[in-house]
Amino acid sequence: MELAKTYAPSEIESKWYPIWEEKGYFKPNMDKNAPSYCIQLPPPNVTGTLHMGHAFQQTIMDILIRYHRMKGYNTLWQAGTDHAGIATQIVVERQLDAIGVSRHDLGREEFIKRVWDWKKISGDTITRQMRRLGASCDWSRERFTMDEGLSKAVSEVFVSLYQKGYIYRGKRLVNWDIQLQTAVSDLEVVSEEENGSLWHIRYPVKDSNESIVVATTRPETMLGDVAVAINPEDERYKHLIGKTLILPLVGREIPIIIDDYVDANFGTGCVKITPAHDFNDYDIGKRHNLPMISILTLDGKINENAPTEYQGMERFAARKQVVADLEAQGYLVEIKPHKLMVPRGDRTNVVIEPMLTDQWFMAMDKFAARGLELVESGKIKFVPENWKKTYDQWLTNIQDWCISRQLWWGHRIPAFYDDKGNVFVAKTLEEAAQQAGTNALTQDNDVLDTWFSSALWCFSTLDWPQDNDYLKAFLPSNVLVTGFDIIFFWVARMIMLTEEFTGEVPFKDIYINGLIMDAHGEKMSKSKGNIIDPLDIINGISIDELVKKRTANLMNPKQAEKIAKQTQKDYPDGFTPFGADALRFSLATLATQARYINFDLKRIEGNRNFCNKIFNATKFVLMQVENHQELIGSGNKKSLIDQWILSELAKLITDVENGFASYRFDLASQRIYEFVWNELCDWYLELAKVNLQSEDKEIKAGTIDTLLTVLEAVLRIMHPIMPFLTEELWQVVAPLANKKAKESIVISNYPQKEDYVQSNQSQIDGFIAQLKNLIGVVRNLRAEMNIQPAVKVPLFIETSNPDEYSGFVNYIKMLAKIETVSIVAKLEDSQAPVAVIQGGRLMLKVEIDIAAEKSRLTKEIEKNTKEIEKMKVKLDNPNYALRAPAELVAKDQARVSELNAIVVTLTQQLAKLS
Known part of the structure; x- marks a missing residue:
């Protein structure tokens, strides 16, 4: 197999995934002697396609799965999708609306058939996207929350909980979405401050000239009032306790009651009680055994419990009429502007109506207590840990769950x-x-409720309730990767129900990833037109197609125009094909522990360049190997630069594994980037060129062997993050580096640091530090003297110990573009630029600009003098001398002496020029 001339991600990525899947690499090996590692995919909703948040999570999960697979674990990444009741039904109903048909026109059976058809389209799209991203799920075990097996698990759990008394049916006040015609949970309600009014209404006291004034933000609900409450300590109304009021417009008699809930300082201190249409009133009504009169139909119209003249009116139209009638009959005292929190459905944006309906509920007190206990005990831990507080707060204030x-x-x-x-x-x-x-x-x-079946995901997907090997091996799973927005919706409920029915926790760790925002820090949404499809990043898309995609379903022309302009401004050229590996690596670098993460296309451009760098570095190594084929496998003797890069490789493995273990994918990927770009490409490959020009075959052979060894190991290290490119390169490199290499990098062993650790680390570190310093000093001299890279000049090294520098000569010549290197006891008297190094001086033999050299020397003297002064302040501090380790104090003192010597030498050189 030969590599292509240039890096073409689409060709590489389209080739390898079908091979991996066909070979069955993603299936667990079910080796009972191997440790198991499992991740449950948070099942995407079958409502359309995946977005960048999905790509982010799935990249993190795939990194962990591929890494543990290579570490020899029996790994399972359990894939699947969620039926997402409300969300999916909305999608299909909107499709029907577009052709003028309602679900009621079709009937339940035909409508459900239409939704199944949509599920097939959306589900196939989602799995295609995941495959394109490189997700190594076991697709043979793919599950859907309404599969036959999972549906049986749902029935099993429901019946069991009912029989134990935890599920019950009752008439309770719930959040009712008028448009969807269903109850929704508290977490599906978004309350935002809006401008409104506070209506002050006079309620006459029966058989009296007195009246009570109540203040309300919802005057139409007074038609269902059953009492007026006052605070028992409110002196203004104590004489009215036990009396009766006449409800305006209705004429019904209602009592005056006392309740500590009433705030005497808010409004008039009197509160109308409408238990069927307000959650706080509902609690008061239960405490006082009051009747509950619902005055709204489920579609938001006034029902038969209200006076005839209002029946059939839409709720907000009824509000206007009630206010008008109150004013006409002298009951309206005043109207004041008032800011209030308005609850709206998160999917419809319709004002939510508290509605008294028959629903199924699950009692949560016992489960919440157990859920808190499992996390508190450490059986389950949050990463980052601060999310435990959010979890605790929600479970501490839990209400019974409306599950219907x-x-x-x-x-x-x-x-x-x-x-x-x-x-x-x-x-x-x-x-x-x-x-x-x-x-x-x-x-x-x-x-x-969709979340009921989702709560069983960790065991229903493993074919519970049947006792089987998968359930034994993969429950609990190792980590759940999810967003903070569904900690209560999903995470908490999985913990409670999994433990109840299996005796196990569902997962050991909960890694809460940040929320991906756009480049401007805005949340991505269809309405804002800033959603990015990960496949557009991978495959590329023109600006015209991108604009068309973002504005396709927008009804508002002005909004569409605004989104089109912003898109053209942000991405004037659209997206070039960056490939899955560049996207994945970019997402890994973004996986900090921040709550919100801005997504910037420039980062992906940089990481595509990184992919190209790896590709070209591999081509360079293969070219060197081809030129020295006879030396492959004979490199027993390693030079110090070979030993250095091997020791750096060992450090890299440690750092990357620590990053994976602590869920700091950003640190792991950054460490890989720095090693490959800086240590491997910028330094070792350049130094290796010197060795490969050596007359000593042992040195050449050692470097050829090291080039192959390091490159092959680096590809395995990078594979979990960049699977496609590493497989393509590894297929060529691995057979040269190891004749016993496996058939795919996917199932190869992850490198072990012990294989690359060097015994003479201090010698290696000293040599490389001095070499890098020498090359750096010479390069700085060249830059300061404005010597062009193509110009090679002689270098003189003044030292009393010539042997100390002889090993650096060939490396300096090549990497610093030097014509010749001469090691002398004393530099000739010259105005050429001189740099001071530990134990000697360096001089470039060139004609110089005296003024520029004076300036350079002056700056060097100032820089070193400042460092001396800074260190003296530290050393002169008595506390430092007393508390710091003696060796550290001695090291600082030696550094001051060294800097003083450098300043003296530089001063002499400056004086010479003057």
């Missing part, structure tokens, strides 16, 4: 009713019929 949704798409609740309304909860209709003694049963129309 009035949708058609989802797991139908396994509850069946006879003609008398008796309920029978069972896994199947047959089991329910046995309980009821009749087949004349009707199944509940509601479906379960």
Whole structure:
């Protein structure tokens, strides 16, 4: 196999993934003697395509899976998708709206069929995207939350919880989305401050000339008032306790009650109580055993419990009419501007209505206590740890979970009713019929909250409740990689239900990744038109296509125009094909522990260059190997530069493995970048050229062997982050470096630092430090004297110990562009530029600009003098001398002496020029 002339990511990446999948590399080996490692993919919703947040998470997961696979673990990355009840139903209903059809026109059965068709399209798109990104999931075990096996697990869990008394049905106040016609959870409600009004309304006291004034932000709900509450300590109203009010517009008598909940200092100190339409009023109503009168239909219209003249009116139209009638009849005292928090559905943006409905609930107190205990005990840990506080706060203030949704798409609740309304909860209709003694049963129309089935993901995907090898090997999984926005939605519920039904925690670590924002720090969303499809980054897209994609579904022409202009400004040339490896490496560098992460295309451009650098470095090594084929495998003797790069390789392995172990993928990837670009390419490959020109065959052979050894190991180190490019290069390099190499880098062993550690590390460090310093000093001299790179000049080294520098001569000549190197006892008296080094001086033999050299020497003297003064302040401090280790103090004193000697020499040189 030969490498292409240039790096072409699309050709490389399209080639390797089908091979890996066909060979079955992604399947666990099920070796009972090997440790197991498992990650459960947070199942993407089948609502469309993946976005950059998905790509970010999946890159992190794939890095961990590939790394542990190479470390010899029995690895499983469990893939799958989520039916996402509300979200998916909305997508399909919008598709129907576009052709003028509603789900009710189709009927439940035909509508569900349409959703399954959409699931196929979206699910296939998602898995295609994941494959293109390089995700090494075991696709043979792919699961969907409404697969037959997972659906059976859902029924099993529901029935069990019902039988234990944790699931119950009751009429409770819930968040009701008028548009979706379903209950939604508190976490699906977004409350934001908006401008509103505070209406002050007079309620007459029965058989009296007195009245009470209440203040409300929702005057239409007064039609369902059942009481007015005052604070028991409010002296203004104590004489009215126990009296009765006449409800304006309705004429119904309602009591005045006392309750500590009422804030005497807010509004008028009197609160209208409408238990069927306010969560706080609901609690007060239960405490005082008040009736609950609902005055709204499920579609947000006034119902039959209100006076006839309002019945059938839409809720906000009814508000206007109620206010007008109150004013006309003299009950409206005043209207004040008022800022208030308005709850809206996060998917529809419709104002949420507290609604009294029959729903299924799960009692959470026992589960929340256990969930807190499992994390507190350390059985599960958050990374970063600060997210534990968020988790604790949510579980400490938990409410019973409304698990029913009035949708058609989802797991139908396994509850069946006879003609008398008796309920029978069972896994199947047959089991329910046995309980009821009749087949004349009707199944509940509601479906379960999506998060109910998702909460079972860690064990339902492993074919629970059947006892099997996968369940034993991969529960608990090792880490859950997820976002902070679903800690309560999903993470907490998985912990509670997995432990309840399996006795195991679902995962050991919870790695909370940051939220990917756009380059301007804005959250990515379709409405903002700033979403980036990872495949557009990988494959490339023209600016015209990108604009078209971002504005395709926008109804507002002005918004579309604004988004088009911003897109053209941000990406005037669209996206060039960067490839999956460059994207993955960029995402790894972004995986800090920050809460929000800005995504900048320039970073990907830089990392595509990095991929190209690796490709070209490999071509260079292969060219050298081809020129010295006879030396392959005979490099037993290693020069100090060979030993140095091997020892640096050992350090790299340690640092990268520490980065993976601590979930600091940014540090691991940065360390790889620095090693490859700086140590390997900028230094070792250049130094290796010198060795390969040596007349000594042993030196040549040692360097050829080291080039292959280091490059092959580096490719394995990088593979978890950059799988495609490393496989392509490794296929050529590995057979040369190791005749026993496996057939793919995917299943090769991760490098072990012990194989590269050198015994004479201090000697290596001293040699390389001095070599780099010498080359650096000469390069600085050249730059300061403005000597062009193509111009080679003689170099003289003044030293009393010639042997100390003889080993550096050939390296200095090549890397510093030097014509000849002469080691002398004393430099000739000349005005040529001189630099001071430890134990000697360096001089470039060139004609000089005296003024420029004077300036250079003056700056050097000032720089060293400042360093001396800084160190003297430290050494003159009595506390430092007393507390610092003696060897550190001695080292600082020696450095001051060295700097003083350098200043003296530089001063003499300056005096000579003057």
